[in-house]
Amino acid sequence: MSVHGAMQEKRLSLKNEALLKRAGYAMAGLRTAWRSEKAFRQQMLSSIAILALTAAVGPGAVWWALIVMALCGAAATELMNAGLESLCDRVHPEFHPMIGAAKDLASAAVFTMNTGLTVVLLLMLGSRFL
Ligand SMILES: Nc1ncnc2c1ncn2[C@@H]1O[C@H](COP(=O)(O)OP(=O)(O)OP(=O)(O)O)[C@@H](O)[C@H]1O
DSSP states (O other): OOHHHHHHHHHHHHHHHHHHHHHHHHHHHHHHHHHHOHHHHHHHHHHHHHHHHHHHHOOOHHHHHHHHHHHHHHHHHHHHHHHHHHHHHHHOOSOOHHHHHHHHHHHHHHHHHHHHHHHHHHHHHHHHHO
């Protein structure tokens, strides 16, 4: 193998290693959220219920894609909200209006994503039954 080829192979293996490491951090984040965040556990349980409802309704692939994207978006926003809350509580545990505003903004992001999810769900049900 040429030097160039060997270098490329090494770069690829380092990249894969980094990918595995990042996946490991992500799994650790999911475990932390499941253990310490009631809202995340509720989100996961309601996601399972929504997936079961979608399977029962049996919509087309596009509806499935919309539902799965909305569920992932809602879960991801909940995770970001939990991360921001724990950062705020660690860095600035005392009361401060800007900490309050930061937490309120993160809560608003969760609310917005959940509203989008509800709309997609209602439209999917409406398209099937109305
Ligand atoms: N340090 C603070 N300074 C100012 N306002 C705060 C502070 N901590 C919390 N708040 C206010 O209280 C609200 C709720 O904050 P809290 O940290 O209890 O979040 P939560 O959504 O109830 O999450 P959890 O139940 O996971 O702790 C915030 O959105 C904010 O308005």
